[in-house]
Amino acid sequence: MNMSMLTPHPLELETGFPLRIYPSQAGASLAAEFQALRSVVEQSLERDGAILFSGFASDGIEGFQRFAAAFGHPLLNYEFGSTPRSQVDGKGVYTSTEYPAHRSIPLHNEQAYTNEWPMRIWFYCAKAAASGGETPIADSREVFRRINPALRKRFEEKRLMYVRNYGNGLDLTWQQVFNTDRHSDVEDYCRKRGIQCDWNEDGDLRTRQQVQGVAQHPRTRDWVWFNQAHLFHLSNLDPDMQEILLDTVGEEGLPRNVYYGDGSPLEEDALAEIRAVLADCEVVFPWKTGDVLMLDNMLVAHSRKPFSGERKVVVAMAEGVNGNTLFTPK
Known part of the structure; x- marks a missing residue:
């Protein structure tokens, strides 16, 4: 039509x-x-x-x-x-x-954990x-304004590095994520996008990608809070699940985690502040x-x-x- x-x-x-x-x-x-x-x-x-x-x-x-x-x-x-x-x-x-x-999904901008969205x-x-199931929203310009300027500066300058381990029954398989079963397709996709990818001896995949913590809208020129650090970080899981995963696969084997772009750890208080600002900006x-x-x-x-x-x-x-x-x- x-x-x-x-x-x-x-x-x-x-x-x-x-x-x-x-x-x-x-x-x-x-x-x-x-x-x-x-x-x-x-x-x-x-x-x-x-x-x-x-x-x-x-x-x-x-x-x-x-x-x-x-x-x-x-x-x-x-x-x-x-x-x-x-x-x-x-x-x-x-x-x-x-x-x-029964699970909630935290506020996020779609695919803000990578450099294409x-x-x-x-x-x-x-x-x-019948009950619940709303899709709350938040103004990312307002989130950017409310984040502590010192924290905002760290995210701007240091950027973020997302680390993902695929499969093992803990997360999506690499075949699901990349829509292929060919290693060469995955490697080609990652090479074109600046994603570091490594295969272990069992054929499992780990990726690392350094991307933005904030971004500027190409037309409005507004600065926005644009990342999924609070969602990818281990602290997004409940304490029992954190302990189980660390005991089972260790920090390097976590299905997903996030660091500053230089590999240094994100501060727990920074993540708590981010989550509090997002909660304050949420509209249901x-x-x-x-x-x-x-x-x-x-x-x-x-x-x-x-x-x-x-x-x-x-x-x-x-x-x-x-x-x-x-x-x-x-």
Whole structure:
């Protein structure tokens, strides 16, 4: 369906975070209103960071896929992922992170642990949970402003190094992460992106990558807190799990961990401060079945609350960015 050929109707906008858009005509679809919706996105997304489209008919996951793709950038494959996802019907559409319902997922910007990430990300609520299951958001510009300047400077200057060990029943396998079973494909992928990769004698893989702790948006020029240090660090796990993993595989064998870019350890108090700032900036809103949330991935972080009952939220991403080409601190 060519969305640009459909006649738009007026929309109702509700300011806030996220900016909310509703159809003024009951039963109006995302497809029918696309021209007007795209105009709002072009004017508002890089100001507000987050837009919630609520009350529109979406034509299910296929309609969501067409809606996201209609903004003009091919939908991205989920490459070098850190969490389990599955592709669903519709090219470029994936399940949201497949973690158990009782677990929360901390606030994060998608793929901020590497040097390539999507600029835009959409979430479609195909079925809202009976209880919980919200997708909270936070303004990454505000997080950047609230972080202690001395800590912010360390993250700017020293950058971060993410270390991952794949498989062993503890995390995703390298075959899942790199979408291949060929060592040469993995090595080629890593070489092109500045990722150090090492194979042990059992054929298991370890990667190390030094990337940004903060970043500057290429269009708005806003500085944002842009990393997943608080999520990758061992301290994100409960104490019992930390002890089990250290006793079993040691620090070098942890499924994932993060250090300053020079390999020195992150301070526990720094990580506690980061988590406190993120908690203070978190904004929670309820999902309604059929809602679509669109984020500028650099300007807004997202997370997930625990839930009960069936929940189905799918994701699409577009407009890949190479962080090596962005502005860096002086």
